[in-house]
Amino acid sequence: MSASTSASTSNPSSSSSGDRLPAPLSLFKAPSAERMAEIEANHVPPFNAFLDSVRGCLKELVAGSGSEAEAAAICQKLNLDRVSVVVIFGNEACDADSQVCALVLAWYLSILYPFPQSGYLFVPMTNCPRSQSVLRADVLYLFRQAGVDVARVLYEDEVDVKALSGRQNVDLRVILVDHNNMRASQEWMADRVIGVLDHHRDDKLYPQTEATGNRIVQVVGSCTTLLADVIFRNVPYVLSADAFPPIDHSNPVPASPLGAIMMLHATLLLDTNNLSPVTQKNRPLDDAMYAKYMSAFRSLDYSDLKRRRADVSQLDTTQLLQKDTKYGQGDEYPHLIASIPDSLQAWSKRDVNLLPNIVRRVKEQNLRFAICLLAYTQSKKEGGKYHRQILVVVPKDGPDAPKQPEGTLDAAKLFDEIRRALEQKEANFDLVETPDLLPEEAHARGKDLAHVAVYEQRNLHATRKQVAPLMEQLLSKL
Numbered sequence: 001m002s003a004s005t006s007a008s009t010s011n012p013s014s015s016s017s018g019d020r021l022p023a024p025l026s027l028f029k030a031p032s033a034e035r036m037a038e039i040e041a042n043h044v045p046p047f048n049a050f051l052d053s054v055r056g057c058l059k060e061l062v063a064g065s066g067s068e069a070e071a072a073a074i075c076q077k078l079n080l081d082r083v084s085v086v087v088i089f090g091n092e093a094c095d096a097d098s099q100v101c102a103l104v105l106a107w108y109l110s111i112l113y114p115f116p117q118s119g120y121l122f123v124p125m126t127n128c129p130r131s132q133s134v135l136r137a138d139v140l141y142l143f144r145q146a147g148v149d150v151a152r153v154l155y156e157d158e159v160d161v162k163a164l165s166g167r168q169n170v171d172l173r174v175i176l177v178d179h180n181n182m183r184a185s186q187e188w189m190a191d192r193v194i195g196v197l198d199h200h201r202d203d204k205l206y207p208q209t210e211a212t213g214n215r216i217v218q219v220v221g222s223c224t225t226l227l228a229d230v231i232f233r234n235v236p237y238v239l240s241a242d243a244f245p246p247i248d249h250s251n252p253v254p255a256s257p258l259g260a261i262m263m264l265h266a267t268l269l270l271d272t273n274n275l276s277p278v279t280q281k282n283r284p285l286d287d288a289m290y291a292k293y294m295s296a297f298r299s300l301d302y303s304d305l306k307r308r309r310a311d312v313s314q315l316d317t318t319q320l321l322q323k324d325t326k327y328g329q330g331d332e333y334p335h336l337i338a339s340i341p342d343s344l345q346a347w348s349k350r351d352v353n354l355l356p357n358i359v360r361r362v363k364e365q366n367l368r369f370a371i372c373l374l375a376y377t378q379s380k381k382e383g384g385k386y387h388r389q390i391l392v393v394v395p396k397d398g399p400d401a402p403k404q405p406e407g408t409l410d411a412a413k414l415f416d417e418i419r420r421a422l423e424q425k426e427a428n429f430d431l432v433e434t435p436d437l438l439p440e441e442a443h444a445r446g447k448d449l450a451h452v453a454v455y456e457q458r459n460l461h462a463t464r465k466q467v468a469p470l471m472e473q474l475l476s477k478l
């Protein structure tokens, strides 16, 4: 009861007094520490996935048959009469500033207050019909560069906002970006404005936004500057490499934090004549954001490239054994030592036949054995720690075994010697034998084919630079 009272009294336009609405939000302030911890435990969505989810939610809430029931079910779950659909409008010029601010602000707010839990659905709206998108070639280009699929962007003629406002379970709200005075045809929504973020002269409309603090109107070169300042001050995490969503191999685009920085930065340049000292459109806050973009861009670009370099999830076992491999020459015990930027757990998940495949590769190349040196960093959720593992595979003797020069050790004895050399204290790898790093089934499929040892390597500094000479030394003595 108290929740419904506070919600309805602080929402100026709620029509019927008994309405249970989501509690009002602070749009431009930092979320609670508790909420911040939840945000930082997750990655941020890619822009396209975000736009798809907005479209999906809108469909549930407004369009098609049965949607009333779905909307009602969401409301019932949240103990609300209506959910708030917050449409974020840029100005009708639909320039880069308007479109980028609407998209990035909606994306940011949806990370802070996800639907349906929050009761708020943030909808970024390009305030013109889709047919006019071609008039803004710079925006189309920028979206493509940042990995935003224009087909997914929402245009004003694609969402019937009026119909939305009439739905029984929907509480329509509006945030204005890059303007603070709605065009005449949209004035019917004036009392639904809950926030303003703008860099034009203040016409002092929508006083309800003043009372809640959800109003930033400040003259700077670009509205994106005000938005970036809000994000960097309150939740810088969403623009950091820690927030990167997983790589989407079917659609390679810049990670969304990087895409956001690209769009914000490009818009600042467009709005300030490339920060021209002649036209002097940029204010100190624009310059401050420019400096932040430069440092964020460098670190995000590097992080995005680095993780793609380390990404082996699309490689099969044969390719993995080719990627970064050194061969121990010598006629008696030729072998390979492969560095693999992945965990045994992930590798065996992709290829449960990894042992037969390693054996096949070793035999094809007429080698006696393979040593795989694995290095990887756990995901943040798993603890974020760096790990090293070693996998030793010596194909068993048999009719199709690699040819062995006269007088060399048989497979079983060779395996023992390799193990002893790696495990000896002086080698300083600090190995812990951990067969469980491979699932039972992977072991089972390799059992008859090879002698296999699996280690967790606790000395994280030791690399192939130590393993390769150790092997040469050992093999020369056998």
Ligand SMILES: [Mn+2]
Binding pocket: 097, 098, 178, 199, 222, 223, 271
């Ligand atoms: Mn603007």
